[in-house]
Structure formats: C-alpha cells, structure tokens
Amino acid sequence: MTRLTIDLSIIIGGPQGGGVESAGQIALKVFTLKGYNIIGTREYHSNIMGAHSYFHIRASSDTPRALRLPVDSLVAIDAESVLTHVNDVAKGSIVVYDVGSINQDASTLAPMEHSLKKRLEKMFSERGARPTVGEAIKLLEERGARTLDLPLKELLRKVSEETGSPLASIARTVNIMGLSAALYALGVEFPYIVKAVEAQFGKRPKILAPNIAAARIAVEYTHEKYGARNPLPDGPHKGRVRMIVTGNEVVAMAKIVGGLTFESFYPITPSSDEAHYIEENKYLDVGDVFRDVGLDKLSIVTLQTEDEIAAIGMALGAALTGARASTTTSGPGFSLMNEFISMAVEAEIPIVISLWMRAGPSTGIATRTGQQDLLHAIFSGHGDTPKIVVASGDHVEAFYDAIKAMNWAEKFQIPVIHLLDKYLASTSVSLDEWDVDPSLVEIDRGKRVYGPVKDYKRYEITEDGVSPIAPLGFNTMIINSLEHDEYGFVSEDPIDREAMVLKRVRKVETISKSIPETEKALLHGDPDAKVTIVSFGSTKQAILSAMEELYREGVKVNFLQVRVLSPFPRDLVSKVLAGAEKIVGVEANATGQLSFLIRAHTGYSVGHVIQKLNARPLYDIDVVYGVKRIIESGVERVVVNSGS
Amino acid sequence: MARRWLDYKTGAWVQWCPGCGDFGILNSIYGALAELDIDPTNLVVVGGIGCSSRSVYYIKGNNVHTIHGRAIPIASGIKLANPELTVIVTGGDGDLLGIGGGHFTALGRRNIDIAIFIYDNAVYGLTKGQAGPTLPLWARTKALAYPNIQGSVNPLLLAFAAGYTFIARGYAYHVNQLKGLVKAAIQHKGSAVVDILQPCPTYNDFMTQEWYEKRIYYLNEEDPTWDPVIRSPEDMKVKAPRILEKMLETGDRIPLGIFFQDLTKDTMEERLEKAMPGYLRTPPAKRPIDVKGRITLHPFKIFKDKLLET
Amino acid sequence: MQRVAEVFKSMMSLGKSSSCSSCWDWLPHIHFPFVGYCTLWGTTTFEDYYCSSYKLVSVERERFYWCATCKVRLNREEAVSHWIMKHRVFRGAYVDPDIREELYEG
Structure with missing residues (x-):
C-alpha cells in the first residue's frame, strides 16, 4: 500500500x-x-x-x-x-x-x-x-x-x-x-x-x-x-509536540540557549524581530538548570541603540568584559557597522553579527529578500580584515550556525558574520524536538583566562595566531584598534607591524583547520551527476526540491552548498567542481557574487547562472525551469521571476 | 594602603606637544584616581581618536583605544556588561561632539554610570588644526585659510538637553581645581560630563592661555551660595533657570565648576536591575552560560509559546 | 454593552437611503468599508443600518476627513474635491484596536 x-x-x-x-x-x-x-x-x-x-x-x-x-x-x-x-x-x-x-x-x-x-x-x-x-x-x-x-x-x-x-x-x-x-x-x-x-x-x-x-x-x-467535502486525511506527524518558528525566532532561540548575554541592535527590517524575540525572553525562568550556580533566572541585556554604529560598538564593549555578545542587522545597518568590524579584527574582539539580507542597493526594497550582501560581508571593514562568514540554508542550519558562530567568535577572537535573509526571517516552519537539539553543540569559549596573569600580553604572538584572552577587570592592558605590540601598546615598529598582520592572517589557517569539512560545504545528490549547482544560503531547500523534480524528469544534478564563505573552502570546492561538466550558480543577486568567489579561490568559472532578481523568494519551479533552459540551450544566464 | 598618582602612570612616552593642555588634564585624572583609590585592574579608560584619546596609554588600567567618535558606545557596552568596573571616556571636542555627537546625546538619555572628559581645545590637533565643533563662528585660527563659517555647539547645554546628570566645566591648567571636578564626576552615579577648556598652543592661536585666563572664573567663588545639586523635582524648577543662565554665559566671562548635578534619576544599571532582578549580581560579563561546556537549555523546554501539540 | 447594542438595533431599520454609509457619526472600517463603527452608539454597524440620530456627513468643517474610495486622509480642501467626485468621504476611518498584531516590520 x-x-x-x-x-x-x-x-x-x-x-x-x-x-x-x-x-x-x-x-x-x-x-x-x-x-x-x-x-x-x-x-x-x-x-x-x-x-x-x-x-x-x-x-x-x-x-x-x-x-x-x-x-x-x-x-x-x-x-x-x-x-x-x-x-x-x-x-x-x-x-x-x-x-x-x-x-x-x-x-x-x-x-x-x-x-x-x-x-x-x-x-x-x-x-x-x-x-x-x-x-x-x-x-x-x-x-x-x-x-x-x-x-x-x-x-x-x-x-x-x-x-x-x-x-x-x-x-x-x-x-x-x-x-x-x-x-x-x-x-x-x-x-x-x-x-x-x-x-x-x-x-x-x-x-x-x-x-x-x-x-x-x-x-x-x-x-x-x-456540499460535504471528502475529509483531508490526517498526516503522518500526529501525536507529538511540534514547534512553529520563523527564522528570526529560531536564531533568537539559538542565541539564548547558546549563552548570549548581551544583544544591542538598531531597528531595521528584517532583523528586528530577532531582537524582539530575545527581548521578550530576556528574563528567562530556567528552573533548576543553573541551580548549582545559584541562578533560577537568566538575564540578557538587550538594548536598542541610537544607530547601528552604537549597536555593534556596545556589543564589542560587552564582549571585552567577557560577555557573549551579538548584534543583528540588515544591509544598510551593516554598512554603518563596517568601521567597527575593522576594529574587531584589529583589536581581536569576538563578535557575532547576524546579517539578514534584504533587497538592495541602498534602501532598495526593505521588506523583500535577496542575496546581495555576500561580498559586502566578506569584504566588510577596511584594511586586511579576515573574518568568518557563514550562510545558513534553512531554519535548522540557522539554529546550529547561530550557536557555532558565537563559539567561533570567542575561539578565534574574530568577527563572525552569520548570513541570513528576509526569506528565512519571515518564513515559518514546523520543527521537532530533535531538529533543534543544542546538546549536539558544546559551548567553546577558546583561550579564556580569568584572574590576574603575570606579564599579561593581550596580543601574544602564538603559532595558531590566537592569544589568551582575559576579560577586562583582572589585569592592566590595552585593547587596541591601532597597530600594537604584544601588550597592546600602540606601535608603528615595522617588525611589530608585520608580526601582527601575520598573526591575524594565521588565524585564518587555524580556522580553516578547526572547522570540520562537512560544516564548510555540502554536496547534495549524486556525486557523479554531470551538472553541479552551486549556491549558498536560503536557496538550499528550493534547490533540493527542484532536484527531486528534475530527477523525476530524468535530469541528474547535484548541488554544492557552500556554508562557510570565509575562509573559503577552496580545496573542497575545487574537488567537487573538478568532476562537473556543467556548473550552474544559483544566486539572488545580479553580479554573481558566489561565482566571483569561486573563480577567485579555485580558478573554476561558473559557466551558467540562474539569478532571481525580483526580490521574491526562490521557488523550486524557478530552479527547474532554469536548469532545463541551461541544459537545452546552453545559455549563460537565466533570470527567473516567479512570485507576486 | 592608599594609592599615589604615580601608581597610575605608565611607562609610555607621552607624545603631546609642549605646552599642551592635555598634560594638565592627565595630571588631574592621576590625582583624582589616587584620591579615590581606584584599583587599576578595575579601571577602564576608553578613548576615541585624537590627541586626547591617547590618554589610554598614559593611565594604568584596562584601557581601550577605539575608533574615531565611538568611545561612548564601547564604554557603554563595557559598563552595562560589567557594572563593577569604573569606566571613563577621554576624547576631544571633535571626537565626542562632532563625529560622535549622536552617541554623546544618547548616553545622556541612558544615564549609564560613566564619566566623560571632553578635552576641549576647539580644534582637530592630530589632523593639523581644522575647526572643531566648539570653535566660535568667525574665529580664525592659524590653520584655517578663512574664518570659521560654522557656529559652535555649547557642550553644557547639549549635555543638559540630553539628560546628563552631572555637568561641569574645568580648565586644563588649573590642575587642582580640575582634579576636584574629575573626582566628583567619577564619584557621581550616572552619566557625567566635564567639558575641559584647554589651549592648543600648536594650532589654536585664538583661544590661548591668555585668552582663557582673562575670562574664566569659578561659580562657587563668585557666588558662595552656588548649589547645583538637584534633589527633587521642586529643586529642578527652582534651580534650572539660574543653571541655564550660567551655562549660556559666554564671551567675556566663562564660568567654571559644577553647573548641574541631578540626584533624582536612576542609572541605567539600576533600571536594568529593576527590570531583571539579579542583573547586578550576575551581569552579562559574569553570568554562567553553560554547565561544564554543555548547553542545558532546550528550546522546546523554554519557548513554549511556539509549541503545538498535534 | 450588549444591551446598548440591542436597544440600538431595535431602533434600526434597513434599506433607507439615509443609512450609516452617509452618516457623520459613522467611521467605515479602513479595509472593509461596508462595516464600520458608530461613534454615537459605540458599536459596530453595517453601512445599510439606519437610526433616528442620523446626521448627513458634510465637508463644511475645517478638519481632516477620510476618503474610503481612495483610502486616504484628506484636508478639508481635498475633501471637498473628493466629495464633488462622489467619493465616499467620512470624518474618519475605523481601525481595529489590535491591528498592531497584524502589522509587519517594514
């Protein structure tokens, strides 16, 4: 049956x-x-x-x-x-x-x-x-x-x-x-x-x-x-407790369970609902979970600031004291945060920025979706500013990524930009208890030292580029946005300068080594398929759905989902693309931002692109149509446009 | 064992020009910190960018050299995340009232317990003497090709309008009197600002030591009954007109001293404690977030508003 | 409240040309203008209801108005011109008290 x-x-x-x-x-x-x-x-x-x-x-x-x-x-x-x-x-x-x-x-x-x-x-x-x-x-x-x-x-x-x-x-x-x-x-x-x-x-x-x-x-x-209708049969998911959440809410939940204690923000669509959900839950009854440390309520300082500059600035200040801190924004606000992102790199301050992309440039369409801020995120901040950029494909990924982002920020003392978008922000899904199981992720705060340290060097030169980090309040030190020596004192000395630049760049190698390959990029579908779709972010599920349809029609494609966009998983992506006859990029931007990154890092060019530019979500029919068009006609670019 | 001013001095070479008012301010801060016996490991000095912001290198503490105009957001985050720290901000008039003017205003609304010291020389020293936001209209310093065609902001009135609960003005070369103001500002519970007038001998040849010293006088010396402290809403009604009159006084006579101290307002830390009892005991910097590295909270256990039993 | 509504209903009859839909005291719903709010009786009524307190809407007074045809607030001068074009002009619109819950961040 x-x-x-x-x-x-x-x-x-x-x-x-x-x-x-x-x-x-x-x-x-x-x-x-x-x-x-x-x-x-x-x-x-x-x-x-x-x-x-x-x-x-x-x-x-x-x-x-x-x-x-x-x-x-x-x-x-x-x-x-x-x-x-x-x-x-x-x-x-x-x-x-x-x-x-x-x-x-x-x-x-x-x-x-x-x-x-x-x-x-x-x-x-x-x-x-x-x-x-x-x-x-x-x-x-x-x-x-x-x-x-x-x-x-x-x-x-x-x-x-x-x-x-x-x-x-x-x-x-x-x-x-x-x-x-x-x-x-x-x-x-x-x-x-x-x-x-x-x-x-x-x-x-x-x-x-x-x-x-x-x-x-x-x-x-x-x-x-x-007249009487034929009743709709019951579905297979009855008899249990389920959760209905938006992307905004699931990220807020992840931050809360993942130990966030400080979030400052400035209202901007489509990020505000994340901050609002944290605010609603900022004083949380947690029963006896933290009884050993004498806490029955968890408090989170959430603060609406005067602008996005202050939003990230306050979060950075909080992070310096040892608090797990983040901010949330969208493209225009992220533009304002750029200088502080640069400071976070130079001064090595852990910070998570949830970047909910919307349709730009400029104010663009504030309430509609897009994927136009990938390069903005990667290249944000002046100077050489290595950072982590991770893009979530769906709600479940967004949940785990939000927790991992906080770990990575503290472990590598670097800004982590969590790329999300308006589609995920305002899309609800039904989840089960096992879909959002935070016990699968440990809390890792990296090389943290509490208490006085003799001859403490905040920016000690280490092999992995990461120095022991002491929160403010235990030693004397300088946290510096200017180039500095190991103690943090301003220094324009050429040897100091070079050592510090190389130290910060070494962190990138450390990060690349520390993050498991499966978290950096995922190949979905038949590895031997001749057509490989490459994409990032919230296009994931529409592409997977389209693959099922294409498979039914006898078209075999696989899909490389790039999850960590910075540091770019060069070897992994190269390996997959080496076997592809046709590479099809799927992106909701006109400049082919992921294609650009792939070309820059791997030398492979993405020969075909399916672009969604009408600021509406990507539908599976868009992808099915685009892939078929490309296979049939060999055309380089297909602009797909369903949605009202 | 009480601390001495030398306990706050670092080994760094102080790179200000000879005759710079910053030296006077720095010495006042050393003195105030020593008299208040503040533990340097518990002290946070936050600077923006500019000559004065370099104070972070010369005072022993957990100091942060930030970016131009943004010392206040960083300082605010630090104080709210760990209210036990003593947090002060050092910056110039350009840093705090020009590029950082929005943050300066916002801090007043919040009344976070931070002391702001404006090293106010009316010029941008580090970038070769451009007009600062406190340089008077039509003033022409030697770095300017033409007289200043932008008006000046009154830092005291701006602070008053923004809601600062401690507002004072000092003079950089009066180290002793200034030390008193710095001390009072640090001791004050709430957002405090001291606008510190200082000559810039290198770039501001208009507002010189002589220019200042002809004009300045102390409020409490001229009027021994001067009482800037607001203890009730009634006090505010009675005292505000005189306070504002003194804040407005410019030109030939420039008053110094404490203009305004409002004891009726909660600090933001107190407001947070009211909203979330326990905040002060375990503020963001100190709150446990895990149990031995494990996350022990499950969304299905705590976000019940999103659950549905099928 | 229910009693008020009942008394009110007993005074109403349907089908008169002088109905709520042209009454000074009636505010049509912002989105569904066939139903609205009677400020005199403090209750919801439909556009074709009628009561003895009926008072024809006019645009004589210097104040703001609401055009249900164009879904826009008008000053008096604009209201007169909409009135001449036979738009449905009222002295205001009814907005659901809990509308906030239906709005999105924009």
Whole structure:
C-alpha cells in the first residue's frame, strides 16, 4: 500500500493590517495539528497599513522544502488580492473571494502598484475586458479554478448578530471567514479549524468567540454551497509536540540557549524581530538548570541603540568584559557597522553579527529578500580584515550556525558574520524536538583566562595566531584598534607591524583547520551527476526540491552548498567542481557574487547562472525551469521571476 | 594602603606637544584616581581618536583605544556588561561632539554610570588644526585659510538637553581645581560630563592661555551660595533657570565648576536591575552560560509559546 | 454593552437611503468599508443600518476627513474635491484596536 502524499499550497492575501497575519498563523496551525509539515512565509510592502500583503503556505505529508506555485487555494477577500494573484493559481484550485468586490476595477484600487495596474489592463484588454474582480474570476474559472463567492457582508452581519458583541477586530474576523471557507473546501474538518483558532486566540476570550463564530458561519455557507467535502486525511506527524518558528525566532532561540548575554541592535527590517524575540525572553525562568550556580533566572541585556554604529560598538564593549555578545542587522545597518568590524579584527574582539539580507542597493526594497550582501560581508571593514562568514540554508542550519558562530567568535577572537535573509526571517516552519537539539553543540569559549596573569600580553604572538584572552577587570592592558605590540601598546615598529598582520592572517589557517569539512560545504545528490549547482544560503531547500523534480524528469544534478564563505573552502570546492561538466550558480543577486568567489579561490568559472532578481523568494519551479533552459540551450544566464 | 598618582602612570612616552593642555588634564585624572583609590585592574579608560584619546596609554588600567567618535558606545557596552568596573571616556571636542555627537546625546538619555572628559581645545590637533565643533563662528585660527563659517555647539547645554546628570566645566591648567571636578564626576552615579577648556598652543592661536585666563572664573567663588545639586523635582524648577543662565554665559566671562548635578534619576544599571532582578549580581560579563561546556537549555523546554501539540 | 447594542438595533431599520454609509457619526472600517463603527452608539454597524440620530456627513468643517474610495486622509480642501467626485468621504476611518498584531516590520 503506498502512502498517500498530500501537498497543499495556499495564498491568503489582503491589505497590511487586514488580518492576513492571524489567518496565516491559523492556517499553519491547522495543518500542523492535522499532522503535516508546514512552511509559510509573509510577503509584504514596506508600509504600515493598507498596501497588499500575503501569506503563502505549503503543507505536506513529506517535507515541504520550499514554497510552491501555483497554489491550490487562494483566499482573496479584497479585490487587490484576486487581481494580484490571478496568475498564481493552479487548475482545480479553490478561490475564495467576496461577492461584494465583484465590480471593483484595478484602476480604482488606490494602494495597488501602478505597474501592476498597467500589466493587468494589458492582460485583460487582450480578452476584451476590464481588469475587474468579476473578470478575474471568470478567467480563473476558465482556467479550471473552483470559485467560492462569499457574501462577506451578510456573513459578517450574521456573526455580529449571533455573538451579540461588537466586532472589535473586523479585518481579522473577515479573514478567518475566508480562510475557514477555503480550508473546509480543501477537506479540513471544522473541529481542526476551531482548535487552531483557539491556539491562536485562546487566552483572549473576547477575540476568540467572534472568530469561532465567523469560522463556523463560513464553513456552514461553504457546506451549503459545495456540499460535504471528502475529509483531508490526517498526516503522518500526529501525536507529538511540534514547534512553529520563523527564522528570526529560531536564531533568537539559538542565541539564548547558546549563552548570549548581551544583544544591542538598531531597528531595521528584517532583523528586528530577532531582537524582539530575545527581548521578550530576556528574563528567562530556567528552573533548576543553573541551580548549582545559584541562578533560577537568566538575564540578557538587550538594548536598542541610537544607530547601528552604537549597536555593534556596545556589543564589542560587552564582549571585552567577557560577555557573549551579538548584534543583528540588515544591509544598510551593516554598512554603518563596517568601521567597527575593522576594529574587531584589529583589536581581536569576538563578535557575532547576524546579517539578514534584504533587497538592495541602498534602501532598495526593505521588506523583500535577496542575496546581495555576500561580498559586502566578506569584504566588510577596511584594511586586511579576515573574518568568518557563514550562510545558513534553512531554519535548522540557522539554529546550529547561530550557536557555532558565537563559539567561533570567542575561539578565534574574530568577527563572525552569520548570513541570513528576509526569506528565512519571515518564513515559518514546523520543527521537532530533535531538529533543534543544542546538546549536539558544546559551548567553546577558546583561550579564556580569568584572574590576574603575570606579564599579561593581550596580543601574544602564538603559532595558531590566537592569544589568551582575559576579560577586562583582572589585569592592566590595552585593547587596541591601532597597530600594537604584544601588550597592546600602540606601535608603528615595522617588525611589530608585520608580526601582527601575520598573526591575524594565521588565524585564518587555524580556522580553516578547526572547522570540520562537512560544516564548510555540502554536496547534495549524486556525486557523479554531470551538472553541479552551486549556491549558498536560503536557496538550499528550493534547490533540493527542484532536484527531486528534475530527477523525476530524468535530469541528474547535484548541488554544492557552500556554508562557510570565509575562509573559503577552496580545496573542497575545487574537488567537487573538478568532476562537473556543467556548473550552474544559483544566486539572488545580479553580479554573481558566489561565482566571483569561486573563480577567485579555485580558478573554476561558473559557466551558467540562474539569478532571481525580483526580490521574491526562490521557488523550486524557478530552479527547474532554469536548469532545463541551461541544459537545452546552453545559455549563460537565466533570470527567473516567479512570485507576486 | 592608599594609592599615589604615580601608581597610575605608565611607562609610555607621552607624545603631546609642549605646552599642551592635555598634560594638565592627565595630571588631574592621576590625582583624582589616587584620591579615590581606584584599583587599576578595575579601571577602564576608553578613548576615541585624537590627541586626547591617547590618554589610554598614559593611565594604568584596562584601557581601550577605539575608533574615531565611538568611545561612548564601547564604554557603554563595557559598563552595562560589567557594572563593577569604573569606566571613563577621554576624547576631544571633535571626537565626542562632532563625529560622535549622536552617541554623546544618547548616553545622556541612558544615564549609564560613566564619566566623560571632553578635552576641549576647539580644534582637530592630530589632523593639523581644522575647526572643531566648539570653535566660535568667525574665529580664525592659524590653520584655517578663512574664518570659521560654522557656529559652535555649547557642550553644557547639549549635555543638559540630553539628560546628563552631572555637568561641569574645568580648565586644563588649573590642575587642582580640575582634579576636584574629575573626582566628583567619577564619584557621581550616572552619566557625567566635564567639558575641559584647554589651549592648543600648536594650532589654536585664538583661544590661548591668555585668552582663557582673562575670562574664566569659578561659580562657587563668585557666588558662595552656588548649589547645583538637584534633589527633587521642586529643586529642578527652582534651580534650572539660574543653571541655564550660567551655562549660556559666554564671551567675556566663562564660568567654571559644577553647573548641574541631578540626584533624582536612576542609572541605567539600576533600571536594568529593576527590570531583571539579579542583573547586578550576575551581569552579562559574569553570568554562567553553560554547565561544564554543555548547553542545558532546550528550546522546546523554554519557548513554549511556539509549541503545538498535534 | 450588549444591551446598548440591542436597544440600538431595535431602533434600526434597513434599506433607507439615509443609512450609516452617509452618516457623520459613522467611521467605515479602513479595509472593509461596508462595516464600520458608530461613534454615537459605540458599536459596530453595517453601512445599510439606519437610526433616528442620523446626521448627513458634510465637508463644511475645517478638519481632516477620510476618503474610503481612495483610502486616504484628506484636508478639508481635498475633501471637498473628493466629495464633488462622489467619493465616499467620512470624518474618519475605523481601525481595529489590535491591528498592531497584524502589522509587519517594514
């Protein structure tokens, strides 16, 4: 008997602040409760309220590695959502919309982007029609979608009359109706919807009651309209405790369990939610874990500073006292941190910078994803500034990398830049207890000396380039951003200078030797495949998912995921690329930053690139399309562009 | 056994120009530290970049020579991570009020227990005498091709507006009086600033020793009833107008001394202790993070808000 | 609160042209303007509700207004021009009190 594979994708659209977030969270919970693995991301404009946003979810009995397009259901309660996602919908999918929005025309939708309006005008004029919700629904029906017209106003009136309470949160109630209708049409039983809504609002009865009523009324309406649905079978992951976390949260968790005691930050999307989660948990009840040392609460100093310069500066100050310290930022903030990164190298101060990349240059698109800061991270800081740059491919990697980054920073007394991005930041996944097991990582603080040391030399010349590090407060010494002698005293002496430069560079060799090969780069798939994809960061799961699809179609590829980008794992990468007939780079940047690094370090040129430049997440269909195009036509560059 | 000023002197060659006001300031700091009997292993002097920031080499401590304008963030991180350390910042007017002006303002809001000593000579000495942020409008020093067309900032008023709880002004060549101000600033619980006027004989031929000494006078000498200490909100209402009047006094007469000391505000360390009782006992520098190298916390045990039972 | 709502409902009838949707005291929801908030009764109502306290919205006063058609706040001069274009102009919009939980860092 073969196991039935269930794989469902949903987009829930709506204006920012219009209840999409709650609906998305509830959808994630529904499918998790049903026993499925989930992945879900939020896509939104850099706007406080009103502009279009959406939550994109995929639930699967297997591991949903990446988001999937087209989707099996579109919950589009407002006109802009119907029109924006008209091309994101699969045949046979369920589209839920408000019957009251039917006459709305794209041209009258104030928040909609001008360019999108023009594209819609053109698309519909080719059909001799206006871009209205009604016409979009007609088109969707022609393409095989099943549409469900919710009479939103009447249903909401019913909720209001039934619960007898004023609807404080109208948008939320409306979205829960839309979502519940879609879920029911997909075969989710009503009790699961109730359970998920309770999990979301359980502690707030005033919000809970109208939302449960809204869900029921929408389900009843759908039942009348569609009749009884075939129930969705339970997935394989039932009967245990699971966690639903975003990338921001999983990194925050890793820092907390990994011993962070100080995080300073300046608000910047998409990094702030990491700092906020640490702040929420900065005074943590830990029971008797630390009883031997007389602690039942763990405190973490989290501080919002006046700018990113101060954010990294304070973290460096804290690190000098022996605290495990980090900061978190995105491209623009990282630009401001550059001078301090250079100081951290010269003065040999441990520091972790979580760098959540977003679409640049400059302010670019603050709320959208990209991989444009790889070279910025590697070459940050003036002068020769060796450092560690590690890029995580998914949530699980991000968790372990965040802990290891803190170890490496202290062990090698060097800045560690943990490369992440907006896609990981705002993507939720379901995890199990064994996915995030911190006991697999030890805490390693390197050559740390507490207490007075006779004739202490902070910058003692050693074979491995790493000197014993004493926190401030035990000896007298100089921590120096200027070139110095072994004691830290400023020195422009040519011998001192050369010795110190070489000492700092020797650390790079030490780092390369200390980090296990498997943590530096990973070859996924058949080692003998003729096509090798090379990539880094959050493209990992979309590529793995695409490989499965390509394999089904008879196309054999393997995938070299470069995890540690600095120091670059030259030999490892060279070895893999030596056997490849075709090398295909996959990157969300236009300048081929990883290709550049590979060429510079190994001499191999990446002959083909698949680039994602529209600031939307990379989808597996992008990779499948790109690889096939390259194999068929031999073209050098394929720009892929799915996503709304 | 009390310490002597020599206990704080290092073996480093002091590389300032002859006649530089920095010597006076350095001697005042030595004296203050000795009288306060501060253990050098518990002392942290943080400098930015500039002539004055080099003080970190001349005072025995756990000192940090940072980058231009950024001494305050480093010092703040140090103090918040280990409040037991005595943390002072030495920097010039350009470092602390020019490039580092944003951090200077932010420290006042936080009231972290740090003492800031502004070596205020109104010029950028190390880079050949460009105009500093405290150089008066239209002043022309010998390094300037034309008179200064940018106005000057008033460090005392800036500190007052920012929320510093100790604000004083001293004069570099009055080593004894300055020692008193340095001592009071270090002793003060909260963010303290001493703006120290000093001639730069090499580059500032306008604000010379003679120029200063014609103008300066001490607040408490002119008015023996001068009382800058704020002990209650009422005090603030009564005393603020006179304090501000004295802070505004410039030109022919320049007052020196303690202008303002506010005892009514919590330090940030106290605020953190209130928010997280136990912080002072195990601050970030001292809090255990592992049990024999092992991580003993599991996310599923502590972040229960993210869990769901299926 | 429930009693207030009941009394209020008993006074309402549907289908009148002079309904909430053109009433001075009514704030349409920012995103779903067929429902809104009656500032007089302190409760949620729908655009087609009616009560005896109905007062026609106008743009005479010097103040800010809300155009539900354009989803934008207007000064009086702008409000007059939107009014002439037959947009749905109100004296304000209703925003869910817990909207913060639905917003993202941007």
